[in-house]
Amino acid sequence: MAEINPDFIKLDEEMSSRELDTSPIDLLEQIKREGRVWEELSEEYGVENPDPPWRINLESTCDQLANGYLSPFNICRPAEQQEEPDDKKIDAIERRWEEDQLVSELYSDVPFPERTLLALAHTMIRRGILSEEELAVQMKKVSDRLNMNDGVYEDEARSSVELAKAENQ
Amino acid sequence: MSKPHYDREHHAKMATGIGDPQCFAGKAPDPKFKVGDRVRVRDLPDIFYTRTQVYTRGCEAVVAELVYESPPAEDESWDNTENVEWFYSLVFKATDLWPDYHKTFSKDTIETEIPEHYLEAV
Amino acid sequence: MSDIKDDHQHPPAAMVDEVSEFEILELAVRELAIEKGLFTQEDHNQWTEYMHTLGPAPAARLVAKAWLDPEYKELAVKDGVKASLDVGIDWVNSMPTHFGTPSDYCNLRVMEDTPTLKHVVVCTLCSCYPRPILGQSPEWYRTPNYRRRIVRWPRQVLAEMGLQLPEDVEVRVVDSNQKSRMIVLPVRPEGTEGWTEDQLAEIVTRDCLIGVAMPKPGVTTNGPRPVRKAVNPYHH
Numbered sequence: 001m002a003e004i005n006p007d008f009i010k011l012d013e014e015m016s017s018r019e020l021d022t023s024p025i026d027l028l029e030q031i032k033r034e035g036r037v038w039e040e041l042s043e044e045y046g047v048e049n050p051d052p053p054w055r056i057n058l059e060s061t062c063d064q065l066a067n068g069y070l071s072p073f074n075i076c077r078p079a080e081q082q083e084e085p086d087d088k089k090i091d092a093i094e095r096r097w098e099e100d101q102l103v104s105e106l107y108s109d110v111p112f113p114e115r116t117l118l119a120l121a122h123t124m125i126r127r128g129i130l131s132e133e134e135l136a137v138q139m140k141k142v143s144d145r146l147n148m149n150d151g152v153y154e155d156e157a158r159s160s161v162e163l164a165k166a167e168n169q
Numbered sequence: 170m171s172k173p174h175y176d177r178e179h180h181a182k183m184a185t186g187i188g189d190p191q192c193f194a195g196k197a198p199d200p201k202f203k204v205g206d207r208v209r210v211r212d213l214p215d216i217f218y219t220r221t222q223v224y225t226r227g228c229e230a231v232v233a234e235l236v237y238e239s240p241p242a243e244d245e246s247w248d249n250t251e252n253v254e255w256f257y258s259l260v261f262k263a264t265d266l267w268p269d270y271h272k273t274f275s276k277d278t279i280e281t282e283i284p285e286h287y288l289e290a291v
Numbered sequence: 292m293s294d295i296k297d298d299h300q301h302p303p304a305a306m307v308d309e310v311s312e313f314e315i316l317e318l319a320v321r322e323l324a325i326e327k328g329l330f331t332q333e334d335h336n337q338w339t340e341y342m343h344t345l346g347p348a349p350a351a352r353l354v355a356k357a358w359l360d361p362e363y364k365e366l367a368v369k370d371g372v373k374a375s376l377d378v379g380i381d382w383v384n385s386m387p388t389h390f391g392t393p394s395d396y397c398n399l400r401v402m403e404d405t406p407t408l409k410h411v412v413v414c415t416l417c418s419c420y421p422r423p424i425l426g427q428s429p430e431w432y433r434t435p436n437y438r439r440r441i442v443r444w445p446r447q448v449l450a451e452m453g454l455q456l457p458e459d460v461e462v463r464v465v466d467s468n469q470k471s472r473m474i475v476l477p478v479r480p481e482g483t484e485g486w487t488e489d490q491l492a493e494i495v496t497r498d499c500l501i502g503v504a505m506p507k508p509g510v511t512t513n514g515p516r517p518v519r520k521a522v523n524p525y526h527h
Contacts, residue, residue, distance in 0.1 A: 035312030046305040054317040059427065060339040061321050063394060064330035088329060092394050096417035100435050112430040112518065114313050121320055130323050138319035139312075146310045146318075188372070188383035188397030190470050220468045222415060224442065236471055237398055256469060258400075267443060273458050279442055280410075281466040 022105040027132050037114050055113045066092035088129040098123045190239040196253040197238035206232045207291040230259035241284040254285040346426040347497040349378040350474050355491035358479040371399030380424045396470040403476045410475045411502030413441045414467045421472035431516040452503045475502040482508045
């Protein structure tokens, strides 16, 4: 087996000393407190589908973020070796590890898939991929859009199941 | 270390229509072990990323199958796909892995896949 | 829409008539990611469409076919990817990428149970799952509780799920830690003599394919599986 590059060993030490920041994020705490989870909603409205319509979209997002064989530990590299800032992928295994930890510390009372969604947002914010402020602004935009259309709207990313239900109305 | 240059299209070019790990078939040197061999998992230092579980380190197992050739995940995560090696499916006895596993169930086993460079002959 | 029955007595499908903060959050995260160039809307749509096609039916059919045809069973055990083609699943080419998904790869292994060997599948590292042939993984499969405990205390965890095995049966926990993805080919149960492929496929539930349940005539659904917290604090 090839010699281990001494630079890698140094980075490894840096990585091992890196504690995952599990401090709560205000915006996400608010959503956690006030957001209605699918378990509740589906029961109230008598919908049998065990998953919210956005569940597969979330899975897709997670897969898209992992869609690269390259630089999973970019954030731990010295600055001169890091990828350009606009290439912020999150390796699947790293994302899952962070999710496990975040759920255990902050989101253990939140059911699936809401807990995965909160953990993903949390990871992205802590890694600097997006900021809490940006997320709040975008949420407001989305909320305005959705509520204006009374829940029936043309978003090509909506699942075809949801579109079918909308057509049935 | 100079700044690495990644060819983002590399994997797609090589694997399209063929599949991964199929795209690495025939690229590894001759396998060191065969079905039925007893091996031990080496406790190599982990540089960031490993898929060889901590619970297997230092434990003996029997080779059940030679599953495929591939660069080990530890290298692939650094975009190093030059070192292709054989991957083995190994069967460990539960009583070897866990000292307090009850002897009543001494037949129980765990099967998992480990690349060649983690293995040594027993 | 031609498969929706146009029955005047049929009540309109129930719909959740409010927008939750979570729904908004999912969209916001996705839209920001697209805005920042992490991926494109087109890629996301394509992936989502593909994911919607996935479910456990093909894997159940693979097992049913294997039970009825010893040659197919041999093929399934020897070359899971080739056998998958016969149930309409192409691990290589039907993915949007045409070289397998980064998370699922292209190496299906069909683990054959015998009367004295029972397989159960886990991914201790992160919950990898054979999605192309089995669909999305259930929540309990993803929890540290399951992943950590099934390798350590398989019989206890299986008993909690309603499966107890005699001591002369080898319980083999298969940890899919690399590029292979596994489904279990359970032993064909008694009381299914003369059954058709459809009838057999119906009793091969997702839980049977993961290995935490055994197929039984009359049982066509998965057991309830509450998601439990792991007791020990998380550390690598």
